[in-house]
Amino acid sequence: MQKLTYMIILQTTNGKIDVLMLCNGSATDLPSQGPELASMFCTIDSYDNHGEMSNYFAAMNEATTKGGTLSVIATGWDPGIFSINRVLFESFLADGTTNFFYGPGVSQGHSEAVRAVDGVKKGVQYTIPVDENLQKVQNGEILDLTPREKQLRHCVIVAEEGADKGVIEKTIKEMPNYFEPYNTIVDFVDEEEFIKNHSSMPHGGFVIRTGFTGAERNPETMEFSLKLAKNPEFTASAMLPYARAAKRMYDNGDRGAKTVFDIAPALLSPKSHSELVKELL
Amino acid sequence: MQKLTYMIILQTTNGKIDVLMLCNGSATDLPSQGPELASMFCTIDSYDNHGEMSNYFAAMNEATTKGGTLSVIATGWDPGIFSINRVLFESFLADGTTNFFYGPGVSQGHSEAVRAVDGVKKGVQYTIPVDENLQKVQNGEILDLTPREKQLRHCVIVAEEGADKGVIEKTIKEMPNYFEPYNTIVDFVDEEEFIKNHSSMPHGGFVIRTGFTGAERNPETMEFSLKLAKNPEFTASAMLPYARAAKRMYDNGDRGAKTVFDIAPALLSPKSHSELVKELL
Numbered sequence: 001m002q003k004l005t006y007m008i009i010l011q012t013t014n015g016k017i018d019v020l021m022l023c024n025g026s027a028t029d030l031p032s033q034g035p036e037l038a039s040m041f042c043t044i045d046s047y048d049n050h051g052e053m054s055n056y057f058a059a060m061n062e063a064t065t066k067g068g069t070l071s072v073i074a075t076g077w078d079p080g081i082f083s084i085n086r087v088l089f090e091s092f093l094a095d096g097t098t099n100f101f102y103g104p105g106v107s108q109g110h111s112e113a114v115r116a117v118d119g120v121k122k123g124v125q126y127t128i129p130v131d132e133n134l135q136k137v138q139n140g141e142i143l144d145l146t147p148r149e150k151q152l153r154h155c156v157i158v159a160e161e162g163a164d165k166g167v168i169e170k171t172i173k174e175m176p177n178y179f180e181p182y183n184t185i186v187d188f189v190d191e192e193e194f195i196k197n198h199s200s201m202p203h204g205g206f207v208i209r210t211g212f213t214g215a216e217r218n219p220e221t222m223e224f225s226l227k228l229a230k231n232p233e234f235t236a237s238a239m240l241p242y243a244r245a246a247k248r249m250y251d252n253g254d255r256g257a258k259t260v261f262d263i264a265p266a267l268l269s270p271k272s273h274s275e276l277v278k279e280l281l
Numbered sequence: 282m283q284k285l286t287y288m289i290i291l292q293t294t295n296g297k298i299d300v301l302m303l304c305n306g307s308a309t310d311l312p313s314q315g316p317e318l319a320s321m322f323c324t325i326d327s328y329d330n331h332g333e334m335s336n337y338f339a340a341m342n343e344a345t346t347k348g349g350t351l352s353v354i355a356t357g358w359d360p361g362i363f364s365i366n367r368v369l370f371e372s373f374l375a376d377g378t379t380n381f382f383y384g385p386g387v388s389q390g391h392s393e394a395v396r397a398v399d400g401v402k403k404g405v406q407y408t409i410p411v412d413e414n415l416q417k418v419q420n421g422e423i424l425d426l427t428p429r430e431k432q433l434r435h436c437v438i439v440a441e442e443g444a445d446k447g448v449i450e451k452t453i454k455e456m457p458n459y460f461e462p463y464n465t466i467v468d469f470v471d472e473e474e475f476i477k478n479h480s481s482m483p484h485g486g487f488v489i490r491t492g493f494t495g496a497e498r499n500p501e502t503m504e505f506s507l508k509l510a511k512n513p514e515f516t517a518s519a520m521l522p523y524a525r526a527a528k529r530m531y532d533n534g535d536r537g538a539k540t541v542f543d544i545a546p547a548l549l550s551p552k553s554h555s556e557l558v559k560e561l562l
Contacts, residue, residue, distance in 0.1 A: 054559045079562045081373060081503075084546050086561040091522040091549035092362060093515075140508065213518045218511035220518070222362075227421065227502040233494035234374075234501045241372040261547035261557050265365050266540075268372035276542050278335045280367045281360045 017041055018250075019243040023236075031056065035063035038071040038257075042250050044242045046076040046235060053079070061257035070250045072242045072258045076235040077226060078102075082207050084260050085224040089209035093220055096211020099137045101150055103127035105203025105231065113178045114155050117171050119163030122191065124198045126154040129206065140210050140219045146181075153184040158194045203231035241268035298322055299531075300524040304517075316340045319538075320348035323531050325523045327357040327516060334360070342538035351531045353523045353539045357516040358507060359383075363488050365541050366505040370490035374501055377492020380418045382410035382431055386484025386512065394459045395436050398452050400444030403472065405479045407435040410487065421491050421500045427462075434465040439475045484512035522549035 020037055022045040024030055030047050037043055038060050047056050057073060064071050074080065082100065089098055103126065110125035117123075133149050143149075155172055159165055169186040172179055189198070204226040213220055228234045242260070245267035249258070266276055301318055303326040305311055311328050318324055319341050328337050338354060345352045355361065363381065370379055384407065391406035398404075414430050424430075436453055440446055450467040453460055470479070485507040494501055509515045523541070526548035530539070547557055 050562070053562050054555065057558050074562055081369070083562045084369070087546040087550050087557060088362070088365070090561070091546075091551075092519040094518070094521075094551075213514035214511060216511075218509075218514050220510060220515045221508040223504075223506045223508075225504045227504075228499075229501060230495060230497075230499035233499050237375070237494045237501075238373040240375075259547075259558060259562055261550075261554070261562070262545050264543050264545045265368040265372075266542035269368050269542075270372075270375075273542070274335065276368060277338050277540060280371070281331070281334050281355055281364045281540055281542070 018247045019044060021045075021239060021243060031059070034071075034073070035059045038069055039063040039067035040069070042069050042246050043071040044075055044239055044246060045071070045073055046080070046239055047074045048076065048079055050079065057257055057259065064256050068255055070246055070255050070258065072246050072260070072263065074259060075239045075242045077228075077238055078205070080235075080238055080260055081226070082205070082224070085207040087261055089207065089222050089224075093209050093211040093213070093222060095213070096209050096220075097142050097144075098207065098209045099143070099145065099150070100205060100207050101129035101134050101137075102205040103129050103151065103203065105205075105228065106201050107203075110153065110155075110178055113175060114157065114172060117168055117175075119160050119165075119168050120157055121160045122158035122194050124156050124194075126156070127203075128152040128154055134206065137208050137210060138206075138221070138223060140221045142210055148182050151182055153179055153182045155184065155186045156194065156198050157186060157188050158191045159188055200229070201231045203228045244268060244270065299528045300325060302326075302520060302524060312337065312340070315352075315354070316344035319350055319352040320344040321350070323350050323527050324352040325356055325520055325527060326352070326354055327361070327520055328355045329357065329360055331360065338538055338540065345537050349536055351527055351536050351539065353527050353541070353544065355540060356520045356523045358509075358519055359486070361516075361519055361541055362507070363486070363505070366488040368542055370488065370503050370505075374490050374492040374494070374503060376494075377490050377501075378423050378425070379488065379490045380424070380426065380431070381486060381488050382415050382418075383486040384408035384410055384432065384484065386486075386509065387482050388484075391434065391436075391459055394456060395438065395453060398449055398456075400441050400446075400449050401438055402441045403439035403475050405437050405475075407437070408484075409433040409435055415487065418489050418491060419487075419502070419504060421502045423491055429463050432463055434460055434463045436465065436467045437475065437479050438467060438469050439472045440469055481510070482512045484509045525549060525551070 020041045020043045022043050026047045026049045030045055034045055060071050060073050105127060107125050107127045114123035114125050130150055130152055133145055137143060165188055172186055173184045174180055206225045209222045211220055245263045248267050266273055300323045303324050307328050307330045311326055315326055341352050341354050367379060386408060388406050388408045395404035395406050411431055411433055414426055418424060446469055453467055454465045455461055487506045490503045492501055526544045529548050547554055
């Protein structure tokens with residue numbers, strides 16, 4: 001455990017730790033710290049490396065099974081709430097197509113990529129849905145969209161004094177994976193404006209499934225969306241109920257690694273089952 | 282079991298019935314048929330009388346517990362998918378307000394009420410969200426709306442020959458509970474136009490939670506919506522995954538009455554757990 005930057009202890013019972021909330025990064029922190037801590041404590045994390053998810057789940061499942069603990073991995077909103085909607089939407093509307101649009105909002109990964117470019121003093125990257133195609137999908141059109149047709153990337157940059165803005169713009173626009181597959185707009189602003197107008201962390205997005213029911217193929221659309229003023233705070237808010245669920249499942253004898261797919265809605269709520277049935281069903 | 286109008290047998294294993302889908306009405310059919318059938322078979326239903334939900338759950342829980350069966354009550358979209366979103370939204374965004382808007386679409390209950398009015402030959406009632414207030418809520422305003430501020434009711438009527446349209450309109454608009462609390466528009470059309478343009482069953486609606494995170498009270502909005510061309514077909518489509526879940530839970534030793542709150546997303550999906558983690562988390 002070399003680099004334990006953040007850890008929140010959520011709740012203790014008689015001095016015993018119930019659940020740890022692991023708030024570290026997915027690139028290098030969680031792959032080592034996650035299994036180590038999960039072998040000793042029940043944990044919740046917001047691991048978000050989609051490509052490595054199966055491996056992380058396997059490592060966490062091994063650690064929790066050996067340790068007799070329970071961990072919920074990959075909570076937050078994507079993975080997390082968006083993942084739940086992907087599964088529910090596919091299940092409720094079997095014959096259909098799911099599309100996602102991200103934004104409008106700040107992408108941390110893309111902002112970091114922009115800030116790594118030579119001559120960039122400050123920078124932020126806004127991911128913006130391509131409105132025309134978002135509206136088509138919302139209205140039930142079945143489209144197979146490329147990344148470029150779904151998202152626009154808007155970079156706002158403060159250049160170092162004397163830096164060549166043309167070179168910065170070209171370097172960003174041609175960056176493979178991050179910007180090359182998209183239409184990218186690069187704007188330069190002065191530092192004062194950047195601090196004033198580009199320091200917040202909005203985000204959001206859409207999960208939309210368009211599909212068909214019945215022999216006449218009736219078009220049906222399901223949509224979930226988020227508009228977040230502050231991405232990190234909302235992510236924390238969406239992680240918290242999984243700590244409640246983890247404690248309940250652990251107390252009920254359940255062990256091992258869990259995902260948001262394995263947790264019934266009632267376990268997330270502070271309300272009793274009879275309150276839920278009466279008030280919210 | 283006097284009046285068994287519809288029943289679908291979903292699936293049998295070696296000639297044994299796995300799950301019954303009960304597709305009868307909530308007013309008189311399910312309160313008697315539900316517990317009777319649930320004492321013998323695992324069942325799924327779309328019971329939708331919100332005011333009697335706790336009593337129905339108790340009756341179904343008693344029947345299934347005695348019978349050693351498992352039943353999922355109140356599936357569909359409301360109750361059902363909307364209920365899940367109410368619980369998830371409250372859990373993920375604890376400090377907030379949830380609003381619902383229904384429509385645009387045909388309300389069966391209100392259409393039946395209209396058709397019961399003297400002089401009405403054919404009639405349909407469209408529930409329409411009050412667009413101005415829907416947009417405010419979608420944009421994060423915290424509003425405590427009355428029924429009149431949320432929904433508009435639009436009735437399309439074919440009058441019997443010689444009927445007094447003024448009396449029909451007045452009778453509808455003054456009907457307590459159904460129309461009196463709302464702004465209601467009553468339009469009269471001829472039978473040909475009615476059959477041509479008012480015979481389909483669209484519906485839909487919105488669940489929107491606006492709330493706050495963090496010490497600075499950052500505004501955050503979560504929204505779920507449905508746009509359905511054919512309400513009954515979509516309801517059936519949304520019930521089906523609960524039959525899958527019921528069979529899995531029963532095979533796993535679970536018994537008793539369940540709601541959509543008690544069922545983890547993974548149980549609804551035809552995909553394996555490892556497919557879900559890899560593809561949809």
